Amino acid sequence: MHIQRIFSNATFAMARLMNIPFFEWAKLRNKPYHLLVPAATYAPWVTDRDFLSTYYKVRPHSLVNLYQAWELWKMAEQLEQVPGDILEVGVWRGSTSIIMGKKLDMIGSPKTVYACDTFTGVVKAGDQEDNYYAGGEHDDTSLQFVAAHVKKFGLTNVRLLQGIFPDDTGHEVADKQFSMCHIDVDAYRSGRDVLDWVWPRLAVGAVVLFNDYGFPITKGITQLVNEENGRQGRVVIHNMNGNGIIVKTEA
Numbered sequence: 001m002h003i004q005r006i007f008s009n010a011t012f013a014m015a016r017l018m019n020i021p022f023f024e025w026a027k028l029r030n031k032p033y034h035l036l037v038p039a040a041t042y043a044p045w046v047t048d049r050d051f052l053s054t055y056y057k058v059r060p061h062s063l064v065n066l067y068q069a070w071e072l073w074k075m076a077e078q079l080e081q082v083p084g085d086i087l088e089v090g091v092w093r094g095s096t097s098i099i100m101g102k103k104l105d106m107i108g109s110p111k112t113v114y115a116c117d118t119f120t121g122v123v124k125a126g127d128q129e130d131n132y133y134a135g136g137e138h139d140d141t142s143l144q145f146v147a148a149h150v151k152k153f154g155l156t157n158v159r160l161l162q163g164i165f166p167d168d169t170g171h172e173v174a175d176k177q178f179s180m181c182h183i184d185v186d187a188y189r190s191g192r193d194v195l196d197w198v199w200p201r202l203a204v205g206a207v208v209l210f211n212d213y214g215f216p217i218t219k220g221i222t223q224l225v226n227e228e229n230g231r232q233g234r235v236v237i238h239n240m241n242g243n244g245i246i247v248k249t250e251a
């Protein structure tokens with residue numbers, strides 16, 4: 001207990017030191033933001049060779065952190081028991097689709113990862129809820145690049161849909177049910193449209209993960225997830241790795 005207290009105090013002191021320049025940089029002084037350095041140490045990914053080898057291969061082409069990648073990996077496995085495929089909106093260079101597709105492949109799942117992106121950058125950005133994204137960011141990719149990236153992993157369970165989701169490509173999967181939805185779109189309106197579209201298509205027990213929860217440049221997504229707090233039929237979880245999670249608890 002004593003050691004735990006010392007460790008926790010040291011972590012807190014480190015977080016405070018790191019916070020000073022962080023607050024200034026992000027203009028977040030007196031706002032509910034604080035650099036998170038949880039003092040917990042359980043890290044099962046450290047001994048998961050399959051995960052680490054997949055993550056380190058995709059990392060040069062990914063914007064998600066190790067902890068978020070681990071959560072996608074484990075969630076894809078756990079949600080095997082919930083009916084429905086996986087939807088991802090916000091694929092960029094394909095890495096997060098590969099992480100989920102690889103796990104499904106390893107456990108012999110028949111599910112498909114529907115990987116949706118414009119492949120020409122962020123859309124529907126710049127509303128008053130968005131504090132950084134204006135539209136067009138992350139256009140340094142292409143459908144061809146992602147198709148080749150997925151192929152390198154020998155995956156046949158990742159299907160790419162090009163266009164704004166759901167406006168351009170929603171009709172292609174409108175009759176599907178989903179057990180998991182990863183939304184990594186950076187802008188409020190884009191995320192709101194995806195969530196509203198997918199919600200009636202989620203099985204009970206399905207999970208939505210918002211990649212951009214709580215980061216200083218994606219305040220619109222934090223607001224969006226917070227708006228879901230307290231709504232009927234869902235539980236909202238603030239995971240401190242930057243994933244905002246919504247579990248569907250009733251039809």
Ligand SMILES: C[S@@+](CC[C@H](N)C(=O)[O-])C[C@H]1O[C@@H](n2cnc3c(N)ncnc32)[C@H](O)[C@@H]1O
Binds near residue numbers: 061089094096122164
């Ligand atoms: C931060 S990147 C995704 C990063 C990726 N998940 C990774 O592996 O790190 C955000 C992506 O969302 C896409 N995007 C944003 N809104 C979209 C929408 N409504 N439909 C399709 N793609 C969208 C952008 O084109 C961009 O590639």
